[in-house]
Amino acid sequence: MDAIKYLDPSVQFILFSVLKIVFVFGVTMTAVAYAVLVERKISAWIQDRPGPNRTAPFFVQFIPVLGPWLTRLGIFQPMADGLKFILKEDFTPSYVRTIYFWIAPAIACVPALLTMAVIPFGSQIGGEKMVIADLNVGILYTFGIVSLGVYGIVLAGYASNSKYPFLGSIRSSAQMISYELAMGMSVVPIFMLVGDLNLSSVIGYQADHGWNILKQPVSFIIFLIAAFAETNRLPFDLPESETELVGGYHTEYSSMKFALFFLGEYAAMIAASAMMVTLFLGGWTLPGLSDPASSLLGGLLHILIFGAKMGVFMVIFIWVRWMLPRFRYDQLMDLGWRRFIPLALANILVTALVVAFTNK
Amino acid sequence: MSTKVVDRSPLTFYESTYLPALLGGLKVTTRHAWNTLVKGKTVTMEYPEQKWVVPEGYRGAPYLVKDQEGATKCVSCQLCEFVCPPKAIRITPPGPNGQKADRTNAEKMPQEFEINMLRCIFCGLCQEVCPEEAIFLQKDYSLTGESRAEMIYNKEKLLKLGGTHAGIQKWKHKLEEAKEQEVFPVATE
Numbered sequence: 001m002d003a004i005k006y007l008d009p010s011v012q013f014i015l016f017s018v019l020k021i022v023f024v025f026g027v028t029m030t031a032v033a034y035a036v037l038v039e040r041k042i043s044a045w046i047q048d049r050p051g052p053n054r055t056a057p058f059f060v061q062f063i064p065v066l067g068p069w070l071t072r073l074g075i076f077q078p079m080a081d082g083l084k085f086i087l088k089e090d091f092t093p094s095y096v097r098t099i100y101f102w103i104a105p106a107i108a109c110v111p112a113l114l115t116m117a118v119i120p121f122g123s124q125i126g127g128e129k130m131v132i133a134d135l136n137v138g139i140l141y142t143f144g145i146v147s148l149g150v151y152g153i154v155l156a157g158y159a160s161n162s163k164y165p166f167l168g169s170i171r172s173s174a175q176m177i178s179y180e181l182a183m184g185m186s187v188v189p190i191f192m193l194v195g196d197l198n199l200s201s202v203i204g205y206q207a208d209h210g211w212n213i214l215k216q217p218v219s220f221i222i223f224l225i226a227a228f229a230e231t232n233r234l235p236f237d238l239p240e241s242e243t244e245l246v247g248g249y250h251t252e253y254s255s256m257k258f259a260l261f262f263l264g265e266y267a268a269m270i271a272a273s274a275m276m277v278t279l280f281l282g283g284w285t286l287p288g289l290s291d292p293a294s295s296l297l298g299g300l301l302h303i304l305i306f307g308a309k310m311g312v313f314m315v316i317f318i319w320v321r322w323m324l325p326r327f328r329y330d331q332l333m334d335l336g337w338r339r340f341i342p343l344a345l346a347n348i349l350v351t352a353l354v355v356a357f358t359n360k
Numbered sequence: 361m362s363t364k365v366v367d368r369s370p371l372t373f374y375e376s377t378y379l380p381a382l383l384g385g386l387k388v389t390t391r392h393a394w395n396t397l398v399k400g401k402t403v404t405m406e407y408p409e410q411k412w413v414v415p416e417g418y419r420g421a422p423y424l425v426k427d428q429e430g431a432t433k434c435v436s437c438q439l440c441e442f443v444c445p446p447k448a449i450r451i452t453p454p455g456p457n458g459q460k461a462d463r464t465n466a467e468k469m470p471q472e473f474e475i476n477m478l479r480c481i482f483c484g485l486c487q488e489v490c491p492e493e494a495i496f497l498q499k500d501y502s503l504t505g506e507s508r509a510e511m512i513y514n515k516e517k518l519l520k521l522g523g524t525h526a527g528i529q530k531w532k533h534k535l536e537e538a539k540e541q542e543v544f545p546v547a548t549e
Binding site: 042044046049053323 | 382386392393395397404
């Protein structure tokens with residue numbers, strides 16, 4: 001390990017960044033695969049079913065007790081699903097606009113992954129901060145990137161040249177634009193309190209002054225609901241609404257292209273969970289564990305804490321899907337424009353007044 | 361037709377926060393998840409391990425049956441072959457010099473009796489038309505094979521699967537009646 005210290009600082013930077021990117025990408029992809037499994041399992045339990053409980057590679061049956069138990073939990077299902085997506089026929093209908101049809105899945109998937117770059121997923125390991133890019137404009141970057149996600153969906157709808165994807169993508173663009181406003185406004189009070197746009201300092205502030213969810217519950221609720229809308233999850237899944245629009249914007253897609261949309265949706269969920277943990281739940285800190293770690297074990301513990309908090313949000317995302325019926329289009333717009341935006345504005349005003357009169 | 365006017369009164373303030381809907385949804389989903397996870401109550405039947413009880417009178421696969429003495433009941437009359445709508449049954453009769461029936465009261469039995477289970481529609485006409493009660497739709501519903509040839513069941517297989525059917529003993533009673541008629545003079549009270 002000492003050899004690393006004598007390397008040129010720029011080489012060190014590249015080395016550590018690549019390592020962190022590989023780690024975050026790997027963890028996110030695994031989390032996406034298992035989020036799908038968790039989604040299927042939870043939906044099954046809520047619907048009185050056992051859920052995926054058969055898939056297993058052949059050698060698992062020879063493991064005594066543990067093998068059948070893991071199979072019953074469906075631990076091996078994501079591997080089979082991934083393999084299936086890769087091996088399926090990639091069918092491109094004759095009437096699509098080919099170039100956009102090919103680009104759209106990538107555009108839908110990439111922004112969600114890019115968002116992960118500014119999330120501080122842990123304190124530090126060996127003096128190296130556990131965030132890929134410690135940007136001073138972290139939150140602006142996030143909002144900038146997240147709003148690109150809508151292009152993937154709009155392009156998919158346009159390129160498919162078919163009515164259901166088209167309707168889905170139109171709904172999606174309207175929905176995402178309206179909720180992005182509320183989402184952006186809901187975090188303004190946080191930064192009024194923190195006084196910095198850097199996400200690491202948001203966590204630092206929360207370590208000193210208590211979690212933001214306690215100070216800004218209204219912000220949190222608006223952000224949470226806007227996150228549901230931004231990630232196209234029920235009760236706001238109007239872009240895909242299976243019962244009305246077949247599959248929405250990805251009706252014409254198959255195989256790995258469809259998988260990319262799927263992956264993008266779940267990666268966006270993970271990114272939104274990470275954002276909420278960072279902004280409102282103190283990131284990797286826990287009361288009593290809020291100092292940056294000095295040992296390797298402490299660093300790993302902080303990453304685990306962050307992961308656990310994210311997991312809670314993922315379960316909430318998934319559970320809510322089976323809890324509520326879909327909103328009607330006009331109800332959705334009404335909720336976005338006439339409830340949340342005024343509420344977020346009022347919240348900004350109240351926070352500004354409190355901050356101004358108390359001088360923090 | 362009586363019509364029912366659905367109450368569409370505007371939401372109260374509490375309802376318009378969507379909180380009651382949220383809580384109701386939470387309650388229902390938690391109850392179901394609890395019942396599934398903790399009490400193990402699922403509506404799913406995990407098929408190969410658990411199987412449903414086949415009700416009486418179910419029309420499953422048609423098999424040939426043996427009589428109470430283990431002899432072939434079929435007399436190769438070919439009525440079932442003629443009546444079979446999808447032409448799934450094929451009978452090869454023994455011919456004039458063929459094998460004799462292995463029971464009394466019958467002249468012959470089929471040399472070969474094949475049912476193509478891929479064609480069979482489980483309609484039950486063969487059972488209905490059979491004068492000897494030799495073929496019955498039984499309870500098997502899941503017939504699988506690795507080739508088409510395997511799905512053509514021959515006489516041996518059909519008899520083995522069909523088992524013994526001792527319920528209606530038509531020829532035994534006929535024989536008893538015939539024997540009684542041999543007693544002369546007829547017993548009087």
